[in-house]
Amino acid sequence: MSVARYAVFGHPIAHSQSPRIQAAFAKAQGIEIDYRAIDATPQDFAAALDAFAADGGVGANVTLPHKEAAFALCATTTSRAQRAGAVNTLLRKGERWHGDNTDGIGLVRDLTGRNGLDLRGRRVLLLGAGGAARGVAPALLDAGILELVVANRTPERADALVDAMSEPGRVISAYWDALREQGDFELIINATSAGRGDGAVFSLPLSLVNSLTTAVDLNYGEAAIPFLAWARAAGCRNEFDGLGMLVEQAAESFQQWHGVRPETDAVYAALRERAATLVTA
Ligand code: NDP
Numbered sequence: 001m002s003v004a005r006y007a008v009f010g011h012p013i014a015h016s017q018s019p020r021i022q023a024a025f026a027k028a029q030g031i032e033i034d035y036r037a038i039d040a041t042p043q044d045f046a047a048a049l050d051a052f053a054a055d056g057g058v059g060a061n062v063t064l065p066h067k068e069a070a071f072a073l074c075a076t077t078t079s080r081a082q083r084a085g086a087v088n089t090l091l092r093k094g095e096r097w098h099g100d101n102t103d104g105i106g107l108v109r110d111l112t113g114r115n116g117l118d119l120r121g122r123r124v125l126l127l128g129a130g131g132a133a134r135g136v137a138p139a140l141l142d143a144g145i146l147e148l149v150v151a152n153r154t155p156e157r158a159d160a161l162v163d164a165m166s167e168p169g170r171v172i173s174a175y176w177d178a179l180r181e182q183g184d185f186e187l188i189i190n191a192t193s194a195g196r197g198d199g200a201v202f203s204l205p206l207s208l209v210n211s212l213t214t215a216v217d218l219n220y221g222e223a224a225i226p227f228l229a230w231a232r233a234a235g236c237r238n239e240f241d242g243l244g245m246l247v248e249q250a251a252e253s254f255q256q257w258h259g260v261r262p263e264t265d266a267v268y269a270a271l272r273e274r275a276a277t278l279v280t281a
Helices: 018-029 045-054 067-073 079-084 103-114 131-142 155-165 176-182 221-234 243-258 265-273
Strands: 004-010 033-039 057-062 089-093 096-100 123-127 147-152 171-175 185-190 209-217 238-240
Touching: 004 018, 004 045, 018 033, 018 243, 018 265, 045 057, 045 067, 057 243, 067 096, 067 131, 079 096, 079 103, 079 131, 089 243, 096 243, 103 131, 103 243, 123 131, 123 176, 131 147, 131 155, 147 155, 147 176, 155 171, 171 176, 185 221, 209 221, 221 238, 243 265
Parallel strands: 004 033, 004 057, 123 147, 123 185, 147 171, 185 209, 209 238
Antiparallel strands: 057 089, 089 096
């Protein structure tokens, strides 16, 4: 019997941890899978996905920069993928792709489970309005936060995200340069890729932070250093990177494909040991 084929598509993809994570989940569950990383440029993505399906591919993860393109290629999508307008998990159904977005539930599980946060009634600042921000915003709202303020370098994208959430008053956009007018937040989430450049620094008003503020960077490894350094300097006592989210969103994908949710703590601990070398999902 042939082994079921899975993959992660991205560009670049060489440093992806997804094959390692999915292999560890499968081994722990006694399931045999063939899971590979496939590098596809935006121009090649649709053809590469077709070729993968023709070759027996039954499920895939999608990462930067293909999440919105993957959404457009799906015949059916979950409601959380529709709210995000982006897909990170593909499941082959007959001759078509079904798409889901597990980024948001992955973050919420990491925040409320591993890190023990109660999100209900919290004011949350979300930095960024790309695919990751669009994925996590609906899940934060569903988790019962009080208010979501979205700030993005390109303000029109923040406005578009706010419009897509359709909760006027509860979800608002703010100009990045005017953030000091927004008061303080119990949770600040960096969903930008601003920390990826050499010598990147993060500069935000210190007034965003109070004595209880938690700061979370969806990035991990070197890309998370600038934002988390700012958060510590601003007085945050609780700050962490996106490694836990990475593992939790992967577990949600695994469940979609195999019908069982894997235990995540051992995989998280193993990845944490390697964290200094991690670059991309
Ligand atoms: P996108 O390319 O879709 O969006 C990038 C975002 O970063 C945009 O909001 C962009 O703003 C902003 N940005 C980029 N450079 C700068 C800068 N120099 N200053 C300020 N803002 C900047 O990427 P994604 O949303 O998919 O991913 C964002 C990050 O989250 C990535 O680094 C990714 O690795 C990480 N991630 C982690 C996951 C995990 O499981 N831990 C899951 C998904 C993503 P603008 O609109 O102005 O261009």
